[in-house]
Amino acid sequence: MRLKRALCLTVSTLVACSFESLVPKVNASEIQIEKIGAVKFPWGLASIGPRKVLVTTKPGKLYLFDLSNKTKIFINGAPESAYYRQGGLLDITVQQKSGQNYIFICYSKVSSDGKLTVAISKSILSGTALVETKNLFISNHVSESGVHFGCRLALDYKYLYASLGDRGNRTNAQNPKNHAGSIIRLPLSDVKTPGKPGWLSEVYSIGHRNPQGLSFQKSTGQLWSHEHGPRGGDEINIIKKHYNYGWPKVSYGKEYIGGNIGLNYSPVGFKDPVWTWTPSIAPSGMAFYYGTMFSEFKDKLLVGALKYRCLKVITLSSNNIPIDEECLFKKTFGRIRDVEILQDGSILVINDEKNGHLFRLHKAE
Numbered sequence: 283m284r285l286k287r288a289l290c291l292t293v294s295t296l297v298a299c300s301f302e303s304l305v306p307k308v309n310a311s312e313i314q315i316e317k318i319g320a321v322k323f324p325w326g327l328a329s330i331g332p333r334k335v336l337v338t339t340k341p342g343k344l345y346l347f348d349l350s351n352k353t354k355i356f357i358n359g360a361p362e363s364a365y366y367r368q369g370g371l372l373d374i375t376v377q378q379k380s381g382q383n384y385i386f387i388c389y390s391k392v393s394s395d396g397k398l399t400v401a402i403s404k405s406i407l408s409g410t411a412l413v414e415t416k417n418l419f420i421s422n423h424v425s426e427s428g429v430h431f432g433c434r435l436a437l438d439y440k441y442l443y444a445s446l447g448d449r450g451n452r453t454n455a456q457n458p459k460n461h462a463g464s465i466i467r468l469p470l471s472d473v474k475t476p477g478k479p480g481w482l483s484e485v486y487s488i489g490h491r492n493p494q495g496l497s498f499q500k501s502t503g504q505l506w507s508h509e510h511g512p513r514g515g516d517e518i519n520i521i522k523k524h525y526n527y528g529w530p531k532v533s534y535g536k537e538y539i540g541g542n543i544g545l546n547y548s549p550v551g552f553k554d555p556v557w558t559w560t561p562s563i564a565p566s567g568m569a570f571y572y573g574t575m576f577s578e579f580k581d582k583l584l585v586g587a588l589k590y591r592c593l594k595v596i597t598l599s600s601n602n603i604p605i606d607e608e609c610l611f612k613k614t615f616g617r618i619r620d621v622e623i624l625q626d627g628s629i630l631v632i633n634d635e636k637n638g639h640l641f642r643l644h645k646a647e
Contacts (some may be wrong), residue, residue, distance in 0.1 A: 309578070310610045318640040319347055319354045324632040325619055326373035326435075327640070330383055330407075332625045337632060337640055338387065340370030346410070347640055349624075359412035361403040363389035367428030369398060373620075375435040375442075376407075377470070383407040386418070388433040388444055397424040400431055400446055400461070402468070418442070419484070423462035425449045434496035434567075436505060441475075442468045443486065443521075445493035445507055452530040455489050463529065464488045465496070465507060465521055478524045489527035489552065495568035495585060502602065508568055508585060511535035512543060514560035518583075518596075518604060525553045534558045557596070557604040564588035566634070567620035573627025575645055586618030588634065593618055615641060 323340040330336060333349045336357070344360040347353070363371040369390030377384040384406060391401040402419040405412035430447030437443070448454045448463035455463025458481035467486040469475055477483035495508035495518075505521040515535025519527050532552050533543040548554040559565070567586040571579040583596040583604070592612040599605045619634035628644040 312645070313576070313643050314646060315611075315614065316642040316644065318349060318352050318642055321345060321354070321632070321638050321640060322636060323370075323634060324638045324640065325370065325634065326388075327620050327622050327630055327632055328374045328376045328385075329622055329624055329630070330376055330378075335622070335624075335630060335640070336374055336376065336385070336407075338371045338374050339638075340372070340634075341365045342371045344371065344374075344387075344412070349642060355410055357407070357410055357412060359405065359415060361387060361389055361391075361401070361415060361417075364392045364398055366390065366398065369428055369431050372431060372433035373435045375437050377437055385412055386435055386437075386442055388431075388435050390431050390433075391420065393424040395424065397426050398428065399424045400433060402435070402442070402444055419444070419466070419468055421446060421461040422482075423449060423454060423460055425451065425462075427451070430492040430510075432490070432493045432509075434494055434507075436496040436498055437470075438498060438503075440470060442470060443496060443505060444468070445490065445496045445509075447492040448490065448529070452491070455491065455529045456526075456531065458482060458485050458488050461485065463490050465490060465493065465505075467523075481524065486523055487521050487525050487527060489525075489529045489531070491529040491533075494566045497568045497570060499570050499602075500572055501570075501581065504602075506568070506570075506583070508565045510564060511559075511562055513538050514562055516559040516562045516565055517555035518557035518585075519553065519555050522553070526551060527555070528552045534560060535562070563590055563594065565594070567618065569621050569623050569629075571623055571629075573623055573625075573629075575627030576629070579629075584621050584623075584629070586621055586631070588617045588619070591616055591618070593621065593631065615639075 326338040344357040346355045373388045400421040404418045405415040427450040429450040432445040432447035434445045465487045466484045493509035508518045512535040531544045585594040592609040595608045597606045616633040622630040631641045
């Protein structure tokens with residue numbers, strides 16, 4: 283990896299540039315894995331309080347799990363989604379405000395002409411149902427394609443952010459008047475936020491292929507994202523307003539039939555990733571660890587790796603740049619689709635499998 287090679291040059295006095303000697307490793311054998319409950323093709327998860335979590339499934343179901351007694355309740359009223367290839371009922375996040383749980387869901391939706399688009403709904407959780415559901419956002423891009431929906435969500439106190447894939451048409455990602463291939467920002471109040479001239483007002487950044495990780499780093503307030511590259515070139519990016527992250531003009535991956543796609547560096551006007559994976563790991567879901575249960579995970583970035591069926595644990599430098607990674611629990615869970623940190627510091631994981639499950643990782647209790 284380019285960033286790893288660059289760091290090796292600065293520490294060349296160390297034998298073989300051993301990252302193992304620089305970064306303490308995690309002892310996975312000390313971590314207990316608790317199977318909470320079965321769920322078919324889970325895709326997104328969001329905790330509500332210390333012991334409850336909502337889980338979406340790509341086929342269109344929404345469940346509330348109680349971690350204390352390992353029960354699962356079906357939640358009525360989820361938006362009607364289009365379950366086709368990579369599409370379906372995808373990510374979910376929760377805003378707790380004035381005694382209410384506001385539920386945001388990103389999903390693939392059938393458009394008026396029978397094609398597919400991406401929508402984000404907002405609801406209130408009332409008992410075992412979502413009520414007062416309305417679409418907060420509908421993408422202006424429709425397509426027959428069933429790939430690259432993106433659809434990860436992240437909240438701060440003023441805005442909802444969502445990652446949108448290029449829908450399999452790479453030219454979308456360089457068009458700021460097109461929602462596809464961008465990260466958008468939606469105000470949580472009725473106040474309109476002015477955008478960049480020539481850009482749709484809600485488009486926050488462009489140049490994204492298929493971003494399936496989106497998370498705020500609490501210590502800095504920065505928004506981080508990762509995305510799938512083509513043949514190689516998966517990326518981690520720190521997202522900044524009105525930046526262009528390159529795809530497809532800049533890519534560290536290759537065409538599936540061989541050959542370069544674009545430049546393998548970012549010229550003026552484009553933002554370089556802070557980390558790349560070649561070969562691809564197929565990243566999905568991400569969370570910064572700030573809990574106290576696992577001191578060895580403190581301030582690290584956790585990323586699901588669909589291809590390698592493991593949890594990537596990424597160490598950051600004092601300058602807040604990734605410098606090393608571990609692949610934990612390889613083939614323990616299957617294809618890890620999402621990861622979430624609970625209030626007690628334990629870690630939730632879901633796997634994108636027909637016979638999928640919700641798992642909790644914790645120390646001995």
